[in-house]
Amino acid sequence: MMSLDDIEQGIELVDASTGPAAAEALLEFSEAVLEHWVTAKGEAPTDDRREGFRLLALHRQGAKGDPSFNACRETCREIAYHYNLVTMQPDAAETTNRVEMMRLVCSHLYLFISGKLQVAGLGEFCCSSKPIRLGDDYEQHRLKEA
C-alpha cells in the first residue's frame, strides 16, 4: 500500500497540463487514502464500484458503522464529478483549472482522513472525541461521583 507521505507528495506533484492522465492519477491517490482508512479499521478495501467509481464504494465501506466518516462524502463526490468533467471533456479550455480544482479537493480528502486516522475511534461526529470520555481519568471520576 502506498504510504500516506507518498500520497500527499503525489497529489502535489501531479502535472495538471496532462488533463485526463492527471485526473486518473488524482483519482488513484484518493482511492489510496480511503484504502488506508478501511485497512486501519481491519477490513480489506473493496474493489466494487458505486455509480461507476471505486472511490465511492470505498467511501461507503469506510462509513459503515462510523457516521462521522460521512463528513467526507461530498468531497468524494466532488472528486468523481471533476474526474468526469476532465475525462469527458478533455479538450475544454477549463481542463487545467478543473484538474487544479480536483487536486485541491483530493488534498482536502487526504488531510481530513489522515487527521482522522491519527485519532481513530472518534465518536458519533468528528468533533466528538470518544477516547477522551472513555479514558481512565474520566472513568475514575465517574466512579468517584457515583
Added chain:
Amino acid sequence: MTDTNGKYKKVAYYPGCALEGTGHAYNRSTKAVGKKLGLDLVEVENWNCCGAMEVKNIDPKIQTYLSSRVMSVAANEMDMDVVMAPCNGCYHNLKKAEYDLENDDASVEVVDKLSKKAGHKTYEAGQVETIHALDWIKESIGEEGLKERVKNSLSGLKVANYYGCMYTRPRHIFPEKDQGSGSESTSKPHFMDDLLAAAGAENVDFPLKTACCGGAHTLSDSDTSTKLVLNILKAAKLAGADVIATECPTCHTGLEMHQIRAEKMLGETVDVKIMYFTQLLGVALGLKPRKVGVHENISKSMPLLREHGLA
C-alpha cells in the same frame, strides 16, 4: 412587500458564546439585517453555552441538557415557539438535543434530573423549532421579498458560499432538510446561494462548500487546520470568487486566522476576502459597512466593497 412565513417574523434569538466574542460582527450584522427587514429578534433570557465541542467531548448528555435549557427558557419562560441560532455549532447542538430527547430515553432522564436540580421546567421534544439564520431570512422574507428590498445590488460580486460541516451533518438531526423542492439539501446546501443571488451576487461553483475547515483542531493541530483552510481559499479563488461568504463564526474566524497563518508559515498568499453572509446582505439592503461590522473583520473587505460601489 413580499413576505413568506409569518411564523419566523418574531423568533427567540440565541446568539451563543462565539457571537459575543470572535463572531461579534456576525451578531451585529444579524441584528442589523433583522431590523432592516422588519424581523423581531427577542434574545433568549439568561442563555447558557450550548455545550459546544468541549462539553460534548466529555459527556454528550450534559451537552444535551445545556442545549435543552436554552430551548426550555425560550418555550416555558418566554412563550416562544421558534429559536434562531446563527452559529452552526449552536444550531447543530440544539438540533442534536431535540433529536436525542425525541429518541433516547436515557437523555430524557438525564435532562429531567438536571432541569429539576437547576430549578427550571424540563424541556420536552417538540416545544420549539430550532432554525438557522439562513432559514430565518429565506423563510420569512424569501428571494422575492429580498429582491424588492435591495438598494445596492451585489451585481458583479463573485461569491463562494461556504457552509462548513455542521450545518448539514449528521443528516438525521435535520429531518426538515432533503424534503424536495424548496427545502434545504444536506449534500448541496443552497439557501445562502439563493439569498445572495437574490441580492444580485454571482455565486461561483465551489466544490468545498461543506468541507471541514479544521476548526475543531485549530489549537491542537494548527498545521493541518492551516492546510485545510488554504485548500478552501485556493478553491474559492480558482473558482473565480472575490469573497467567501460564511454563516458560522468558527469557520469564519478559522478562515481569517489561517489565511494569515498560511502567509506567515507557508508563504502562501490567497487574495480572497471573507465576509459573513449577513454583512453582504446588509450592504445590499443599504446599510453602511460599519453598521454590519465590516471593520471588525480581520479580512479587509472595504476596498472590495468600494470597488463595487457598496461603500
